[in-house]
Amino acid sequence: MSGGDDLTAEGGHGAVPTSGVPTGAGVTPPSREWPLWEVFVRSRRGLSHGHVGSLHAPDAPMALRNARDLYTRRQEGVSIWVVPADAISASSPDEKDAFFDPAADKVYRHPTFYTVPDGVEHL
């Protein structure tokens, strides 16, 4: 910082300089935030991984460990995936109508026109 002569100040005791003080405005400090990761947990064998939430971690191995600590404390899972949040492409809420509404009246897409024979389970 330059010498005190260059500063102006307002107020009496505890005067606050009004100019000439380097503030760092416009300077971007190095990021201290860890990147965001999305967490997927498979609750048991045979099921698929489901999204359970997100967390911060500096890298993938730590993200896996944090996920273990945050999302499987009560035996919720047997397998964990972590994915960098910015690697996920998501559908946009603005496109909702075009994406999803056309499926509303297409009843023939559901397998409801078959007669299920007696005695067939797990269909």
Added chain:
Amino acid sequence: MSPQPADVATYALRLGDDALVASHRTGEWIASAPQLEEDVALGNIALDLLGQARALLTYAGSLRTSWGEPARTEDDLAYHRDERDWLNVQLVEIGDDGDFGRCMARLLVLSAWQRELWERLQGSADATLAAVAAKAVKEVDYHRDHATQWVLRLGDGTGESHERMQRALDAVWPYVDELFERDALVDRLVDAGVAADPAGLREPVLAYVGAVIAEATLRVPETTVRHSGGRRGVHTEQLGYLLAEMQHLARSHPDARW
């Protein structure tokens, strides 16, 4: 040769005190860790250690009836013993002074030692110790991994993190040797197949910790200072403050419940 119950009780108390004091120190980080995620991780580790401590203190207290003394509960032993009656190693009682590197240095050494200890005690002639060991070995395996991950990242991170991680190891190192001490009581229990030979743990523990330190581009501290005495109830000044905080509520409001 069958072991003396009093020896087994003291041995269980030593290991239980290690776990309980380490649990309290680790728990001090909750809400103060670098990130929320780390708060939870350290909370999990502290609770694992607390669970080990409960089993060991309960066992130590129950053995007293075998020589005619009234049993003591885990709470009696945790909250109503003074400093000189605590038998933990000094490593677990030293404070971190808010330095996360110190917490990780301590956890690395402690968990590497507990890992070897519990692995061996799974085969203890004492069925209760063997059962505690079987549960604990998986828990401390994870603690060791957690500490390893952090020591690697801090040691091999920025210039400042490297410097601070090294200072943390330097601060912890004078307390390492005490883990491998033996005395007459341990000798008797080793002969009876109950205890793990502390001297036999030295090589594998130092090999593991040394490998992590090397990979983290740090150096193994050199020290001629070797603190000792915890197993005889001789402690650093810091244990008194820890116990004051941990025991205050139970002593101010005896038998309080919620």
